Amino acid sequence: MYDALEDEFGDVIGKARRGQERSVAQVASACGLSSSDVERIESYQLIPDASAVTALASDLGLDASKLLRAAAGEFLPSEPGGRDYVGVDVEMRVLGSDFLMNGYVVGCARDKVGAVIDPGFQADRILQAAESAQIEIELILLTHGHHDHVGALAEIRDATQADVLASEGEMELLGDLRHQVDGYLVPNEVIDVGRQSFRVAATPGHTPAGVSLIHEEIAFVGDALFAGSLGGTRNIQDFERQRSAVADQILSLPEQTTLYPGHGPATTVGEELVNNPFFKRLTP
Numbered sequence: 035m036y037d038a039l040e041d042e043f044g045d046v047i048g049k050a051r052r053g054q055e056r057s058v059a060q061v062a063s064a065c066g067l068s069s070s071d072v073e074r075i076e077s078y079q080l081i082p083d084a085s086a087v088t089a090l091a092s093d094l095g096l097d098a099s100k101l102l103r104a105a106a107g108e109f110l111p112s113e114p115g116g117r118d119y120v121g122v123d124v125e126m127r128v129l130g131s132d133f134l135m136n137g138y139v140v141g142c143a144r145d146k147v148g149a150v151i152d153p154g155f156q157a158d159r160i161l162q163a164a165e166s167a168q169i170e171i172e173l174i175l176l177t178h179g180h181h182d183h184v185g186a187l188a189e190i191r192d193a194t195q196a197d198v199l200a201s202e203g204e205m206e207l208l209g210d211l212r213h214q215v216d217g218y219l220v221p222n223e224v225i226d227v228g229r230q231s232f233r234v235a236a237t238p239g240h241t242p243a244g245v246s247l248i249h250e251e252i253a254f255v256g257d258a259l260f261a262g263s264l265g266g267t268r269n270i271q272d273f274e275r276q277r278s279a280v281a282d283q284i285l286s287l288p289e290q291t292t293l294y295p296g297h298g299p300a301t302t303v304g305e306e307l308v309n310n311p312f313f314k315r316l317t318p
Contacts, residue, residue, distance in 0.1 A: 035115040035128070040298025041263035043105045046311055048076040049266050050094040053273030065089040081105050097314030104262060109309040111261050114299030116292050119251050122230050123148070125163040126294065129155040135182045135297055138254060141169035142228025149173035149227050150190055151247065151254050152296060154182050157189035164194075173227065175219065176200035177256025178244035179207030183296060187214055199225070203243025219245050235283040239276020240265035246284060252292045259284055259293060261301035264312050277312055285313060 041049070051061050051072075058076075062069045067086060074080035075090075082090075087105050091098035103109055116124055125139040137160055141148025148169040153160055164171050171194040176184060179200065188211065191198055197216040205212040219225070221236040225247065232247040237258035247254040257265030259280050267273040284293065289304030307313070 035126075036299035037110070037114070039110065039262050040260045040295070042078055043081060043101075043107070044076045044078045046096070046101070046104055046263050047072075047090060047094070049264060050096055050312070051076075053264075053267040053276075054094065054270050056094070061090070061093060064093040091311065091314075095314070096311040100309055100311040100314070103309060104311055109262050109305075111299050111301040111305050113292070113302075114261075116252075116294060116300040122249065122252070123167050123169065124252065124294070125167055125169075126300065127156075127159055127163055129159060129186075130182070131155075133182060136295065137186075138294060139163045139167060139169060139171070140227065140230075140254070141167060142230045145228035146170060147172050147228045149175050149225075150194075150196070151175045152177055152183040152256065153186040153190045154296075155185050157186035157193065160186060160190060161193055171196045173225070174198045175225065175232075175247060175254075176204070176208075176215075177246065177254060177258075177296065178241040179204035179211075180241065180257070183256070184208065184211055187211055201243040201245050203238075204241060207241055219247075221245065235279075237276070237279040237283055239267050239272045239274075239279060248283075248287065251290075252294060253284060253287060254294045255280075255284055255296075257296040259306065259310075260295045260298050261293075261305070262309050262311070264310075265296070281313060 058069050058072045062072045088098045091101040123141040127137050129137045135154040138151040174196050199217050199219045202218045219234045225232045235246045237246045240257045287303050291303045293301050
């Protein structure tokens with residue numbers, strides 16, 4: 035499983051800068067750095083001193099103490115592969131080769147029926163995970179429509195004959211794969227997987243209508259949130275929508291809730307409240 039975060043310090047700076055539509059030169063000037071310094075930070079070639087990290091936090095609206103910990107590489111979730119739960123089985127698979135993502139099989143431990151969440155790559159490994167867990171796949175659930183989360187969709191659907199559910203607002207992003215979708219994931223509606231239930235939560239920003247799937251102990255958050263970071267955005271409206279949605283829908287959950295992202299290690303609400311620099315006003 036994972037022994038490092040998906041996003042390093044440089045990724046956090048780059049995502050905060052691009053999401054707020056700030057140029058390299060603007061950030062450099064505001065923080066007393068050169069443009070070359072900022073470029074080197076974002077390309078993992080430079081970790082600046084504490085005063086520069088604090089200046090970057092102030093300029094980009096990040097939490098300074100959390101950003102200092104990110105710069106020092108101090109945070110890794112305590113259970114990066116998730117943990118065991120009563121009544122629900124979670125099979126997390128890191129899929130892909132050069133580009134990695136997390137696909138999931140989640141099932142009702144009692145009824146042995148389940149769902150695939152975000153079948154990005156390697157359909158054979160997803161199907162093997164379901165078979166090993168003795169879970170019959172009844173649903174395929176998509177948190178959003180990016181190709182790295184749906185690349186194996188058609189093959190999984192053909193193999194399982196499961197219904198595919200996605201947000202209606204993601205159809206354009208899905209392209210031709212929209213024809214594979216059987217129904218919509220509607221915010222605040224509940225999806226039943228055997229005796230287990232998942233609430234659909236709107237977490238847009240990274241994509242126009244991305245969603246998260248929330249259970250009483252776990253949440254599948256797609257690319258809305260990574261451990262210690264956020265999924266990328268390219269304009270300030272989407273950046274603020276995503277940060278607000280994550281704060282309201284995800285980080286308001288009980289602190290022990292496990293968060294399963296689309297990339298990188300699993301984390302918890304409590305760990306994100308303490309360590310995620312994008313949420314400077316949130317404390318446990």
